[in-house]
Amino acid sequence: MRTMILxxxxxxxxxxxxxxxxxxxWFIDDDRAAQAVRDAVQIGYRNIDTA
Structure with missing residues (x-):
C-alpha cells in the first residue's frame, strides 16, 4: 500500500x-487566502502556516 505524503x-x-x-x-493574495485554506483542508492538509 502506498502512503500519501499528506x-x-x-x-x-x-x-x-x-x-x-x-x-x-505567505505568498497567497489576501483575497484568496481563506479559500486556499478551505481547499487545502478539504483535500487533506493538516499543517497550515498562516503566520
Whole structure:
C-alpha cells in the first residue's frame, strides 16, 4: 500500500507528530487566502502556516 505524503509525519522531541507537508500562505493574495485554506483542508492538509 502506498502512503500519501499528506499522511506522513515527523516525530518531534516531545513525542508529538507533525505532518511533513504543510501549506504556507505567505505568498497567497489576501483575497484568496481563506479559500486556499478551505481547499487545502478539504483535500487533506493538516499543517497550515498562516503566520
Amino acid at each position: 499522511n506522513e509525519t515527523f516525530d518531534l522531541s516531545n513525542g508529538e507528530k507533525i505532518p511533513k507537508l504543510g501549506l504556507g500562505t
